[in-house]
Amino acid sequence: MSRRATVVLMLAANLMVWTAYGQEEGAASEGLFSPPQLNGFFELRGGYRLQNDRYEKDMSVMESRLQLEASTFTDWADFKFKGDLFGDAVLEQGDFDFREGWIFARPSDAMDIKIGRQILTWGTGDMLFINDLFPKDWQSFFIGRDVDYLKAPSDAVKAGFFTESLNLDVVYTPQFDPDRYINGQYNSYWNNNLGRRAGRDAYVSTERPNRWFYDDEIAARLYRTFDSYEVALYGYHGFWKSPAGQTPAGRATFPDLNVFGGSVQGPLAAGIVNAETGYYQSADDENGGNPRINNSEMRYLIGYTQEIAADFTAGVQYYMEQMLDYNAYQRSLPGGTAARDEFRHVTTLRLTRLLMNQNLQLSVFAYYSPSDNDAYVRPNIRYKATDNLLLETGANVFMGKYPHTFFGQFEDNTNLYAAVRYSF
Amino acid sequence: MKKSMIFLAVWLLLCGGIVRAESAEPSSSPAPSVEDIVARANRTAYYQGLDGKSKVQMTITDKQGRTRNREFIILRKNTPDSDNQKYFVYFLAPADVRRMVFMVHKYAAPDKDDDRWLYLPNLDLVRRIAAGDKRTSFVGSDFLYEDVSGRSLVEDEHQLLRTTEDSYVIKNIPKKPDTVEFAYYLVSIDKATYMPMKMEYYDKNDALFRVIESQKLERIKAVEGQQEVEYPTVTRSVVKDLRTGSTTEMVFSEVRYNIGLTDDLFTERYLKRPPKEAMR
Numbered sequence: 107m108s109r110r111a112t113v114v115l116m117l118a119a120n121l122m123v124w125t126a127y128g129q130e131e132g133a134a135s136e137g138l139f140s141p142p143q144l145n146g147f148f149e150l151r152g153g154y155r156l157q158n159d160r161y162e163k164d165m166s167v168m169e170s171r172l173q174l175e176a177s178t179f180t181d182w183a184d185f186k187f188k189g190d191l192f193g194d195a196v197l198e199q200g201d202f203d204f205r206e207g208w209i210f211a212r213p214s215d216a217m218d219i220k221i222g223r224q225i226l227t228w229g230t231g232d233m234l235f236i237n238d239l240f241p242k243d244w245q246s247f248f249i250g251r252d253v254d255y256l257k258a259p260s261d262a263v264k265a266g267f268f269t270e271s272l273n274l275d276v277v278y279t280p281q282f283d284p285d286r287y288i289n290g291q292y293n294s295y296w297n298n299n300l301g302r303r304a305g306r307d308a309y310v311s312t313e314r315p316n317r318w319f320y321d322d323e324i325a326a327r328l329y330r331t332f333d334s335y336e337v338a339l340y341g342y343h344g345f346w347k348s349p350a351g352q353t354p355a356g357r358a359t360f361p362d363l364n365v366f367g368g369s370v371q372g373p374l375a376a377g378i379v380n381a382e383t384g385y386y387q388s389a390d391d392e393n394g395g396n397p398r399i400n401n402s403e404m405r406y407l408i409g410y411t412q413e414i415a416a417d418f419t420a421g422v423q424y425y426m427e428q429m430l431d432y433n434a435y436q437r438s439l440p441g442g443t444a445a446r447d448e449f450r451h452v453t454t455l456r457l458t459r460l461l462m463n464q465n466l467q468l469s470v471f472a473y474y475s476p477s478d479n480d481a482y483v484r485p486n487i488r489y490k491a492t493d494n495l496l497l498e499t500g501a502n503v504f505m506g507k508y509p510h511t512f513f514g515q516f517e518d519n520t521n522l523y524a525a526v527r528y529s530f
Numbered sequence: 531m532k533k534s535m536i537f538l539a540v541w542l543l544l545c546g547g548i549v550r551a552e553s554a555e556p557s558s559s560p561a562p563s564v565e566d567i568v569a570r571a572n573r574t575a576y577y578q579g580l581d582g583k584s585k586v587q588m589t590i591t592d593k594q595g596r597t598r599n600r601e602f603i604i605l606r607k608n609t610p611d612s613d614n615q616k617y618f619v620y621f622l623a624p625a626d627v628r629r630m631v632f633m634v635h636k637y638a639a640p641d642k643d644d645d646r647w648l649y650l651p652n653l654d655l656v657r658r659i660a661a662g663d664k665r666t667s668f669v670g671s672d673f674l675y676e677d678v679s680g681r682s683l684v685e686d687e688h689q690l691l692r693t694t695e696d697s698y699v700i701k702n703i704p705k706k707p708d709t710v711e712f713a714y715y716l717v718s719i720d721k722a723t724y725m726p727m728k729m730e731y732y733d734k735n736d737a738l739f740r741v742i743e744s745q746k747l748e749r750i751k752a753v754e755g756q757q758e759v760e761y762p763t764v765t766r767s768v769v770k771d772l773r774t775g776s777t778t779e780m781v782f783s784e785v786r787y788n789i790g791l792t793d794d795l796f797t798e799r800y801l802k803r804p805p806k807e808a809m810r
Contacts, residue, residue, distance in 0.1 A: 145625060179806065210803060218803060227654040254652040268799055329798075334635075334645050336658070336798075373643055377660045413662035463590070463776070464670035465598075493598050493624035529625035 139185075142178040146530060149173075153250045153523025156501075161294040161305025166502075166521035167249040168195035173205075184210040196249075196292060205259055218266040223259045226277060228327050228338070230369045230380035232456060233471060234425050236405045237340035237367040237384050239325055239347055240277075243286040248293050248516060250502055250523035258286050262323075272330050279323040279344070282315045284360055287348035288516075296515035298443065299356050303509055303518065312358040315345055335372030340365070340384070350400035351390065361399045362389035377412030394431020397438040401429040409454075417460035425452040444510045451477045465490040473513060480506030480514035499524040564690040567698050567719060568683055574724040576680040577615070578761045579752055579787035581607040583808060586780055590671050593775025599623060600669050605808055607791045613638030616796035617679060620804050627669075631801050636679050644679075649801045656798055665710055672769045672778035677742065696721050712740070723747065723762040742769045752787035761787055 153167040171192035178185050188206040193199075208222030229238035233256075246255035262279040287310070288295045294305035315321030323344030330337060342365040349358030367384030384405045391399035409423035429435060432448040439445055453476070458469040466489050473482040486500035501522045506514015562570075588600040601623040607616045619632040635645040643661035650657065664676040686702040693699070697718045704710045713736075718728040725747060731740035746766035752759055765782045795805055 145628060147625070184803075184806070212803070212806075218799065225652065225654045227656075257653050266799060268794070273799070331797075371658055373645070373661065376643070378658045380658075411660050413660050416663045416666040419660065419662075460670075463592075464667060490626070493626075496626060 139178045139180055142176045144174065144176050146172065146174040147527050148530075149252075149525060149527040151251065151523060151525035153521045155519065155521050157518060157520060159294050159305065159518035161290070161303060161307055162292070162519070163196060163306075165196055166292070166519065167251065167523055169193060175206075182211060186210075216268050218264075218268075220264045223261050224264065225257045226260050226262065226264065227257060228275070228340070230371045230382045230409070231407050231425070232409060232411075232421055232423060232454065233473075234407055234423060234452070234454065236382050236407055237327075237338075237342070237365060237369065239323070239342045239344065239363075239365060241283045241285050241347060244288055244348070245286050245292045248288070248502055248519060250500060250521060252498075252525070252527075258283070272328060275327045275329075277323075277325045279325075281318045282321045282323055282345050282360065284314060284345070285347045293516060293519045296510040298510070299352075301442070303515065310349060310358050312349055312360070313353060315360055321345070333372075335370060338369045340367045340369070342366075346388070346400060350388070351396075352398040354398070359399075361391065363387065364389055367405075374410065375412070377410055380407070380409045382407045394429075394434035395438055397435065397440060401431050401435050403430060404428040411456075417464065419456075419458045421454075421456040423452075423454040425454070426450065427452075444508070447477050449477060450512070451475060462489075475511070475513065478506070478511035478514065479508065480504070480511045482513040482516070494529050496527040496529070497525075498527070561693075564688045564700060567690065567724070568688045568700060568702075568717075570724045571700075571717070571719045571726050572680065572683055574762065575726050575764075577608055577613070578763070579608075579754065580610075581605070581787070581789060581791040583784070583786045583789055583791075584782045585784045586782055588669070588671055588673075588778060588780050590776065590778045598670070600627075600671065602669075603809055605791055605795065607793070607796065615679070616793070618796055618800070618804075620809060631804060633796060633801055634679060635796065638682060640682055640684055647798075647801060654802070656801055672740075672771045672774075672776050673742075673780065677769070691716065697727065720747075725762050725764060739772050740769065741772070742767065748785075750785050750787060754788060 149171045151167055151169055151171070153165065155162070155164050155166050158164075169192050171190055173188065173190045175186070175188040177187070186206055186208055190203040190205060192201055192203065194201055204223060206223055206225060208220050208224045210218070210220045212218050226240040227238055229235055231238070235242070240260055241258040243255050243258040247253070260277070260279050260283045261281065262277050262283075264275065264277045267274045289310040290305045290308060294303050297304035297308055300308060323342070325342045325344070326340065328339045342363070344363060345360040346363045347360070349360060350363075351359040351361040353359055364387040365384050366387070367382065369380065369382035371378065371380040373379075386403040386405060388400050388402045390396070392402065394401045405425070405427050407423060407425045409421060411419060411421035414420045427450040429446065429448050436445065453474050455472045456469070458467065460467055467487070469486050471484045475481070481504070483503040484500065485503075486498070488496060488498040490496055499522075501520070503520050504513050504516040506517055508514050509517070583603065583605050585603050586601065588602075590598045590600070600621070603620045603622065605618040609615060615636045617634040617636065621627045621630045621632075629651040631649040633647045633649075637644055646659040646661060648657045648659055649655070664681075665674050667673070668675050668678050685706070686704050689701040689703070691699045691701045697720055700717045700719065701714055702717060703714045704712070707713065712731040713734045715729055715731045717726050719725070720727050725744060727744045729742040730738055733739050744764040744767055746764065748763050748765045749760040750763045752761055763782070763785055765785065767780045768777060770777050789808070791808065794800070795808070
């Protein structure tokens with residue numbers, strides 16, 4: 107075991123002893139676990155492509171899934187386990203998705219700590235992420251799993267420090283947790299090396315940084331509220347979360363990435379406005395001269411959400427990515443490769459309508475990029491037939507003028523899905 | 531003959547007036563003004579103690595008798611020297627909303643919208659919610675947001691319609707009628723406790739379409755400063771929507787007052803991980 111690992115483990119052990127000690131008095135049932143609470147759901151979900159895809163099956167999603175969640179607490183900590191057992195007909199395999207497994211303690215008035223596998227989120231964007239560099243599951247998102255699956259778990263330690271005027275969250279991930287990126291298994295995608303779309307014929311092969319405590323990630327957020335406005339500063343040191351580079355042999359890589367950003371969110375007129383920005387420093391290619399590694403970027407986002415009628419909410423966002431070494435990128439680009447634009451503009455629209463005593467929800471979320479000339483539309487209908495039974499149907503519609511743009515490459519993945527979920 | 535009829539009528543009117551005045555004020559103390567009554571009732575219904583906690587069992591029954599249930603813990607804290615409040619609603623059931631938290635910083639000033647947040651645990655997402663129409667359904671029930679957190683007194687004109695043996699009946703007429711679904715509503719306020727016991731909502735045609743009744747009133751013991759006090763508390767409240775035939779019942783249990791909730795409980799930290807002590 108490396109020296110760093112030993113230090114971290116010793117700190118964790120110390121902390122546990124310390125928290126247990128700190129809570130000793132008045133602990134009637136010290137060391138005893140509360141009776142565990144068991145919850146979960148069983149779900150059937152199926153979906154098909156609405157057109158032929160040369161590189162993928164017709165079925166986009168086809169699975170039965172059992173999620174089990176167990177939680178308990180002692181006087182000094184909370185514990186949670188959550189995992190999914192599922193049979194996946196698309197990949198023709200049974201699988202286990204370990205979603206959460208953590209211990210949470212509140213050792214003092216000024217500190218929280220959560221250790222283990224956990225879902226992490228911060229930032230102000232709606233389905234657009236600048237300073238949230240926690241892993242996303244784009245596969246699940248695009249094939250029509252429940253939107254909860256957009257967030258993939260991290261194996262991390264999260265510590266929160268709280269004072270009257272300022273709060274700080276620090277997340278340490280000892281081994282890089284990448285996105286569940288599009289790799290050809292479920293979705294066809296644009297393969298630059300082949301100069302065409304690809305899928306099951308050409309899985310993305312990657313070189314993932316995976317050394318414990320060396321290929322690690324650290325993310326921090328400093329935040330406070332001014333009146334009704336929430337202001338935050340962010341920092342991240344790690345890697346591009348989805349492949350953003352290539353080895354000369356053509357394997358995808360996750361180059362080093364540092365991100366510095368800020369956000370503000372609060373009321374404006376009758377709604378909520380949010381703005382966020384981030385500087386993406388592509389640390390393996392700071393001058394932008396390496397065509398096989400992503401440029402550094404600036405990213406900007408502004409959004410506004412308002413209730414436009416009773417139980418009817420609308421939200422709009424404008425988002426921009428700016429490549430910072432575009433000239434160097436253009437100069438170094440191999441001939442015949444489709445070039446990215448210097449600026450990528452994306453607008454989003456969300457409409458959510460609740461009907462029938464809020465048991466029926468109609469919603470649509472749409473991305474449209476005027477610069478890429480592509481779009482991604484996510485209509486969804488969900489009906490709570492009873493308190494336990496949810497019926498859902500929806501679609502993932504990809505459109506694009508070119509086969510290589512961000513959403514346009516997924517055009518043949520356009521799909522329709524339906525699901526039944528029984529929660530307990 | 532005509533003269534004597536008029537005389538009789540005037541005499542009856544005068545007598546009637548005297549009788550009515552007597553029944554209203556048996557103790558002959560000056561009658562409280564209508565503004566005093568509504569202000570006191572508002573304090574009693576929404577502001578008792580410094581803070582409070584309650585577990586709520588909600589049952590929504592539609593006209594065909596199908597039911598849906600909600601269960602949540604509600605924490606409330608008053609802001610000293612103002613009518614601002616903070617609310618924290620932690621959902622226990624149904625399964626699809628379990629562990630979700632809804633938080634409100636309520637502002638009494640009519641020109642300032644409440645701040646609202648929703649925490650979605652599966653995504654670890656704190657969502658800021660646009661303030662929105664307060665007269666929309668609370669969690670899909672027949673109760674509205676405004677029924678749960680209170681309607682600002684300055685939004686209505688108040689008239690004392692009548693005084694019965696045990697209650698004041700107030701007619702409330704909205705100052706901005708186009709922002710609400712009712713033309714006016716009547717509130718019966720218990721004279722002894724100043725608790726609103728019945729609220730009846732009427733439409734433009736004077737037709738009753740919605741009724742909220744406080745069906746059970748309990749005295750909850752608490753400590754205020756050094757003193758033992760008893761707060762009258764509604765522990766069963768039922769709303770009927772006469773148009774849809776739907777009914778929602780809220781039963782409050784484990785009611786406690788002045789448990790020492792602090793302002794920092796109503797922040798993102800506790801939204802993400804609720805205070806264990808308060809949730810038990």
